[in-house]
Amino acid sequence: MxxxxxxxxxxxxxxxxxxxxxxxxxxxxxxxxxxxxxxxxxxxxxxxxxxxxxxxxxxxxxxxxxxxxxxxxxxxxxxxxLGRTFQISQLCMEDTVLENAILGAMGAEGLAWRFWQPALKRPELRDRAEAALERVGLSDDRDICCANLSHGQRRQLEVAVALTLSPxxxxxxxxxxxxxxxxxxxxxxxxxxxxxxxxxxxxxxxxxxxxxxxxxxxxxxxxxxxxxxxxxxxxxxxxxxxxxxxxxx
Amino acid sequence: MRLDEKYLNGLMIAGLLALPLWAVMADQPFTITLVTRAVILALAAVGLNIVLGIGGMVSFGHAVFFGIGGYAMGILAFHAQTYTALELGLFTTDGTKFMPVIWLVAMITSGLVAFFIGLLSLRTSGVYFIMITLAFGQMFFYFAISWAQYGGEDGLSIYVRNDFPGLNTLIPIQFYAICFTLLCVVLFLFARLQASPFGLALNAARQAGTRVETVGLNPMRLKLLAFVISGAITGLAGALFADLNRFVSPTMFSWQLSGELIVLIIIGGVGRLMGPVIGACVFVALEHFLGELTDFWHVYLGVILLCIVLFGRGGLIGLLTGKEGAHV
Known part of the structure; x- marks a missing residue:
């Protein structure tokens, strides 16, 4: 074993x-x-x-x-x-789907302490985030504000954020x-x-x-x-x- | 009518350029002083907006940094104008009347103080955070009152405005140019910061702290750094404010000032780039025009604030662009 x-x-x-x-x-x-x-x-x-x-x-x-x-x-x-998902979605409700995924990518890449280049324009973050969204089927909704997602989509996003961590x-x-x-x-x-x-x-x-x-x-x-x-x-x-x-x- | 936020921001900047230029032509130096005051208050509030708007920390003690900036200017200029030595432990200086040095000292000192205040107060949140930052504000206020060497309750007068290479700072429009340029630089930095990975993480720490932890980031550290940057910017504004009045007193440390900075942001729009700017302009305009009519102009400010809090959570910018602001 x-x-x-x-x-x-x-x-x-x-x-x-x-x-x-x-x-x-x-x-x-x-x-x-x-x-x-x-x-x-x-x-x-x-x-x-x-x-x-x-x-x-x-x-x-x-x-x-x-x-x-x-x-x-x-x-x-x-x-x-360790990649965790929550029973009650823990997402940034004012942010878009993509931004939520980017946050995970930032954690994974250790890139939170950058102050100049916009987070959304960093290819390494974007690629990682979009790959995760693609896998859970949220690619088309990447620019939607999280507060406007259905409950089911929030659950998908919750999984996607965990995926960005490649845990x-x-x-x-x-x-x-x-x-x-x-x-x-x-x-x-x-x-x-x-x-x-x-x-x-x-x-x-x-x-x-x-x-x-x-x-x-x-x-x-x-x-x-x-x-x-x-x-x-x-x-x-x-x-x-x-x-x-x-x-x- | 719904305006694009970009146009609105451009309009604001154009207005801040045009109004003082008009005042120069119409020979209205007092108007320039008013706009300068608004621009400096806006600068202080842009600093607070990093903490309040992006990071969601309701600091009720930002007057600490405003006051430190003011006293940094006051003390350095006081020693320079009286030709007395300023003993700083290991080394001695004669003070300075040179603005860039004063700004640097103001920013470093208030940033350092912000670090220690943040270290202690960020362990709390909500009402406790508000109270602990207020307590720090009061500590500095009473310390300044009892600081007899630098005027105590009466404050310090600086007879001649400090120097900036190539400019005559006593001419209102030239001093305004300095303040306006600094505001633009800081607004640009704010915009970069807000969109940067750090800004996104800080914004996430406000909305879902647990989420930030689970992706492996430390929300405490994010907030602490934001607090330091914020304190340094508000400190810079304090140094300019003291220079505008050529006077610094303990009122720069008062809790009323901390409150006013919060009010400015709420009027303009929490977490919005230009929120503090619109807020400061409205505030100074009300203070001036209503203040001429009645001593109780704060009543009207209160009514406006009430309306905004009840009906337009995004402040004036939210009202004009049709978008809600950040929830704190």
Whole structure:
């Protein structure tokens, strides 16, 4: 087996008496999509935040490409190759689609400290940004102000900004959130092809997408991983059925 | 009627050129002084606009930098006019009446102070940021009042305006030319900065700080540098303002002035290149014409401000071009 690109080791996080993350050890191998599922309040967002740098774990480690990044800031983790998308779109609403993508390209190229040449006229930034927009199908909308995008287009742009970073690993927090059936299906197809570029840690409520995409699934309940396995194993597990899936599976 | 912003900007610059030239021909030196005042206030507000308009930081303490610029000019010129030595720890100087040196000192000093104020105050945001910058403003204000060596509460008078090579700065139109040129240079730099990668990142830090972090950039550092650049520009304006009045006093540090700079930007259009310029012109015009009619002209300013905040978020530029301004 190849070494995991991203891993957590015995991660713990409590808020007062509430144990939001309870000894969580998961890993993400090259080329795979590892989905995290669980009921609301299971601690998925808390886990993602600890992986991406928004929250410090009480104990345990986050390993990115074998390196312990538990003490690193969000931006240091991004520079180390972590590309994240948000459950609620974090975009610059007054800027155009292209400008949002350029921001990602600036992060990737380390070109934020330039004061003279317009950002939009720098070929290296533009090429990178437009390539990412092209891939998610937003090329024709590049000059539209982000505030005027539909919800679905914002979700696409959210993915595009992560793409501009050419990350070594994607962490996606409910990329399908609020998408219609058609949009969901298209994004599922896209993510399916994306895993060969960089593995994806996927938090998702859309079970159709999860079962279609995930090589492995971990089920989080009350901060604890109660099961990890392939889609079939998870479907078959009675424990998971009781805790979460109910009759859906 | 909807104007293209470029034409509007061009029109403003043309107006700022034409009005003083007309005043020279019509022999109206006071009009030139008024326009000079507007141009200098605009320059100070362009500085603030980097922080407020692009970076979204509501600094209620920019009078600090305006005052530092003013006192940089006042102190240097005071020592030069009284032929007294100015001891600065390691070295001693006789002061100077040479404008470019004064500007440089004003910009470096206010930039340095901006660095330390920014370092502390940027840890906060929202109301706390407003309050902490206000607190710094008040500190400098009371320090200046108690600084007896340089006039304390009474301030410092400089009898002859400082020198600029090749010009007689005591002639209003020549001093105006200096201020107008500096404003144009700074506006040009502002436009470059706004479109540059740094400007885009700073603008993004205002709108979505988390996003900036997730692409691997540090919003704190972006904002701190913006604060320093902004402080230096407002400091330069302060030095010119003191030179215009040939007088510097603690009122240049007052919180009212910090507030006025914010008001100028809101009237003109937050984050707009020429927002501070239109704002300053309107402000100075109201101050002059309404001030002649009534001592309570601020009431009318208040009504205008209220209308703009309620009905036209893009300020006057937004109203004229039909585009909304930046949300702070």
């Amino acid at each position: 190849s070494d995991p690109v991203l891993a957590t080791l015995n991660l713990n996080k409590s808020f007062g008496a509430l144990k939001a993350t309870d000894n969580v050890s998961i890993d993400l191998k090259p080329g795979e999509i590892h989905a995290i599922i669980g009921p609301n309040g299971a601690g998925k967002s808390t886990l993602i935040q600890q992986i991406c740098g928004g929250l410090r774990p009480d104990s345990g480690q986050v390993l990115l490409c074998g390196q312990d990044v538990s003490g690193h800031s969000t931006q240091a983790r991004a520079q180390a190759g 070594r690993v994607f962490v996606m927090d409910e990329p399908m959130a609020g998408l219609g059936a058609g949009g969901s299906k298209r994004l599922t197809g896209f993510l399916d092809g994306l895993r060969v570029e960089a593995p994806i840690l996927l938090v998702e409520h859309d079970m159709d997408a999860v079962f279609a995409l995930a090589d492995r699934i971990s089920v989080l309940v009350y901060g604890k991983v109660i099961a990890t396995g392939t889609a079939d194993e998870i479907r078959a597990s009675t424990e998971v059925r009781d805790a979460y899936l109910g009759d859906a599976a």
